[in-house]
Amino acid sequence: MSLTSALNTAQSIFNNTGTQSSVASNNISNSSNSDYVRRQAMVTTSLNGAQVVKISRAQEDALMRQWLSASAGDSAQQTLLNGLSDLKSVLGGNDYETSPATYLSTFEQKLQAFRTSPSSAIAAQSAVTAAQDVANSLNSATKSVQLIRQNADKEIATQVDTLNTLLAQFKTANDAVKGATATGGNTADALDERDKLLKQISSIVGVKTADRANGDMALYTNDGTVVFDTIPRAVTFVSQDTYTTGTKGNGVYIDGVALTSGQGSTTTAKGSLQALLQIRDEVAPTFQAQLDEIAKSLVTTFSETDGTTTQPGLFVWKTSTGLDGDTPTTPDVINGIAGTITVNTAVITSQGGDPMKLRDGSITGLTNLNTDNASGFSDNLDALYAALGSAQTFSSDAGISSNVSVISYAQNSVGWLEQLRSDATTASENTSAALSRSTEAYSNETGVNLDEELTLLLDIEQSYKAATKILNAVNEMYQSLLDITG
Template sequence: MSVQLALTAALSGLRTTQQQAAMTSHNLANATTAGYVRRDLALSSVNTAGRGSGVQVDAVARKVDELLIRDARFETSRYTGQEARASALADYALVLGQPQDEKSVSTQLSKLQQAFSRLHGMPQDDAAQNAVVSQAITLTDSLKRAAEAAQTVRSDTRDRLQVSVDTVNTALQRVSELNGRIADLDARGGDAGDLRDERDRLLDRVSQEIGIRTYSREGGLMVVMTRNGQTLLDHPLAPGEQPLTLLGDEVMANGVALSAKPDSEIQSGRIMGYVQTIKQDMPRALAQLDEMAAGLVQAFQGAEADPTQPGLFTDAGAAYGTTAGLASRIAVNDAVRTESWRVRSGVQAAAPLQPGDQTQIDKFLTVFTTARSFAATDMPASATLGSYATAMVSAQQGYRTGAEAEMNARKISADTLESARINRDGVNIDDEMQKLLLIEQSYGASAQVVQVAGRMIDILLQIKG
């Protein structure tokens, strides 16, 4: 090898190590930057006329594990979906309470039964009569409060769903812009690593809202779809274009309605949790409450002399009409509010019964021990009012604890995969510092070669002189 080739090789080594030092410094500076992927320089040897003449930088290598990224996003998406659902169920269950809680419907119903039992022992006592009326009002208030809570949770969740849809649209708009910039840089041979990092961070954010699949097309375009293949992004988006829209309670993707079933396009993400809350969890809770209210109205109406007329509990002041929405309309009959003696003589009675006559109170007490038919989801088909109320409250708490248990399990899996992703694609400071030492040694060696080659050239010049 000639002195000139040695000098050329050494100079190329100096240039390359300078670039490596700059890249390593960039990695270290971004060691704590969320979503940053470690960069390396792809190097190759240079040959001149078949002889080695140094080293060159071919490209900036940004190596990621696409399968690991896919799995990490999927588990994170499943976690955020259960987190959203568990949060909504917890808000409702907090108002409904546990079966043994003072505020729960089951406890208030049990207290009404106890009030009637005390009245049975002292039917002429005004305080005992008023206690029945007061407890009946408390029970209806408890049902109404629970129904209002379910409706509030549903309304609030729909607001959150809109925010989630807006988040996806904003992120995909930016991804569309980045697609164009990355394609342009790739075509010019530039480094688009930072832009790809930003795009991946945006896609991570999208995957928290809705489960997605992605793949790259030639030219740097990233295509985004739901996990079942409904396209969200496959072309440059025009300003203001929205891949996702909310029509009523239905999420639309480019005009196609999505749903939140196991085989649907929405399989995970906050949007799935919100849609399930809006279309499944809260309607089911309201239906169970309505069945409870219908059981009360019909049972006490049937205990009266004329079972077609309003009894102790009414449908907004009238006789039983329809079950749907009844938990929000149930009310204590105004007749007993003004004349409490009717709770021992019958709401429809023309006059108080004779002192000591407990016939009507016995009929009212029978209401609590007689099994009735119910048609609500996940509820017993036949049960007493008390058993149904306890089952209803327990079921709602069960939905909550089930969602929270699955959320916690998903979080462990999501955290594990995310840690693996960071360890695989992120910056390890110790590794980078070791690499920096090697770069320093390599730079020093190349500089030494330049010095030696320089002295050799000086000697040659002296000889020629």
């Protein structure tokens, strides 16, 4: 080997180790950055010696697609579970102590006590107070359910704005990737930024990727709607300021196509947007329908009739126009009745009423069943107690069985919610585990391993030392030649 060749070799080693150490140091500094993909300096050997030809990026497209799918599924499932947990809190949490079912059971007990002591003013007042608790629980639950829908609507608006911002940023990152690819530049940083944005997008709406020429990428929803293709497609949504039982939420549109809501406790939703739509438009309204069916049944059960005319008795309600409601006869759900149901003031002592009218069947004034004004009269209370425990037909639109008593129906409503939440909890554990496995698999292939990087730095150091020895040897030879010729 000539001295010139030796110098060239040493210079090549210095160049290579400089680049390699820079790449390794960059890897180490980003070891805790989950959005960073490991780089590696690729060295090849030719007649001119070893040299770094490019900086490669440990990209794993298949694992990335798997991670995006797992992320979208977990984001949707966790969002649904949070919504169901909010609904559970409406009923008082784990013991459901503020649920209509709980208050109805108490009312049944107080009514039973009243029918066994029909002359007791205390028993009469207790029964009326228990009825008021039932009505108040239905009113409160209705307000809370509509608030949950309203909050979901606001969150949808926030996420739509975020999604549009992310798509605009995705275009910038995608253009950077295309530009670097076209000019032969280093695309690693731009790809990291694009993947980072892609992860955030997938948590809001599930997307599939399509690779194009020059590093370009297009995004589609699972049903094929274009989300991004050269330019971001508009995601639009008009939020509602307030929600009542009759309010129908507006849809989310991507490139003019409506985004569907998720279905089921193990939700079909991909991304949080579809799950929020499911809570707002499917789960909460179904639960509200159950509340309305309970209220409708109570008004009907405790109505009074003279054989010709029937009017609401113990429980009364208001129509959507604010008028006093009649005794319901429709088999369908009456939207909002649970929010307006109250106890008739005719039996409320503090408002000039007489609770004994419940015993006598004279709340409406249509009739008085206790014509002799007997203190021991219990026929009407016996009939009401029996009716409270009798099977009734409820609307199938409310999602639970119909041929049961109103108390059983209220308990079934709690069971429906608890079963839905329990199944969603199990599903959320599964999606979390799937995401964890996907994250681990992706990280193992693309993440930075500090042990490997530190070992690589030791190898680079040895190469550097070897180059230094070559340079020292060449220097000594040159010095010897100079001494000889000097």
